[in-house]
Amino acid sequence: MTTSTYLTRMLVAGLGCLILSSCSKIGLAPVPNESVPLSPGQVHVIPNYDVNDTALTNKGWIKSFEDNFNGDLSQWRVLNGGVQKELACYQAANLKISGGYLTISAKKETVTGPEIVGADPVKSFDYSSGWIVSKAQISINATTPVIRIVARLKVAPGNGLTSLLYSFGGNWPTNGEIDFLEVKGSDKDELLSDYQYGQVPLQDLVKNGLSTTVTDGDLSAAFHVYEFEWSQTSIRTYIDGKLVETKTQGGYIPAMFGKMQSLSLSLPVGGLYYNNLQPANVVPGAMVVDYVKIFSSSKPL
Incomplete structure (x- = not known):
């Protein structure tokens, strides 16, 4: 996750893995305003962009997972408890489905829950938030050498918060993350991405895998479509239909071929994402998710 998340956070009971620090909604995409000058290195984003499934299925992609959040969270595990150095207790009460959207809220409130997710000791927390992990797992392999994850969401504003979408496998990081x-809610125009892999538990071998995409917009002010193509040789990131990064650095992307991973959405408060964060300076907020879809292809990139 960021450079600080190479550190171990906690073992999640029941998942058998180590987690690291965390009406129709289809419409026409707005036309980009190409007249707006960009600063060097900036990526133009399109507020409330959307995409139709046929844009992928017509190219041979096969949809294997979909949640439009019109019902319940039966496709997900809801985690309960805290994480080392983070300020919030994750709980089901902070996950709300309404109007075809999932809202994950980080709140300032006193709650009691497991000190660590999956552990027995309880403690009092000053903040609460939400965390879900998919029951289905994904993998690139000889049959489906490319997977494309498509998510439409609004990230959470608010100092001290971090909106996360990631995948991970058991015995971290031997199955990758x-x-x-x-x-981060304090840097709402920046999208960070990273990955971890190791040959033995608790030892990440990836160096220089972290990258930052700077955009020309506040990613919390509107919905954006984030797409990620995971293949044996690279991880590609798209924002609002535009390829913004092809990640090959770090040396271990091929090692994750055939590894099973689960998908995760969470909204940590504080923790390893911030240095010297004062709890009094945390600003509560919410991440809103329109949909999450997973497609696979039999054609390698």
Whole structure:
């Protein structure tokens, strides 16, 4: 996840893995305003962009997972408890489905829960938030050498918060972890991505895998479509239909071929994402998710 998340956070019971620090909605995409000058290195984003599934299925992609958040969270595990150095207790009460959207809220409130997710000791927390992990797992392999994750969401504003979309496998990091999306509430125009892999538990071998995409917009002010293509040789990131990064650095992307991973959405408060964060300076907020879809292809990139 960011450079600080190479550190171990906690073991999640029941998942058998180590987690690291965390009406129709289809419409026409707005036309980009190409007249707006960009600063060097900036990526233009399109507020409330959307995409139709046929844009992918017509090219041979096969949809294997979809949640439009019109019902319940039966496709996900809801985690309960805290994480080392983070300020919030994750709980089901902070996950709300309404109007075809999932809202994950980080709140300032006193709650009691497991000190660590999956552990027995309880403690009092000053903040609460939400965290879900997919029951289905994904993998690139000889049959489906490319996977494309498509998520439409608004990241959370608020100092001390970090919106996360990532995948991970058991016995971290021997089955890998891919941090597709990390956006800090204090830096809402920056998308960070990273990955971790190791040959033995608790030892990440990846160096220089972290990258930052700077955009020309506030990613918390509107919905954006984030797409990620994971293949044996690279991890590609798209924002609002535009390829913004092809990650090959770090040396261990091929090692994750055939590794099974689960998808995760969470909204940590504080923790390893911030240095010297004062709890009094945390600003509560919410991440809103329109949909999450996973497609696979039999054609390698």
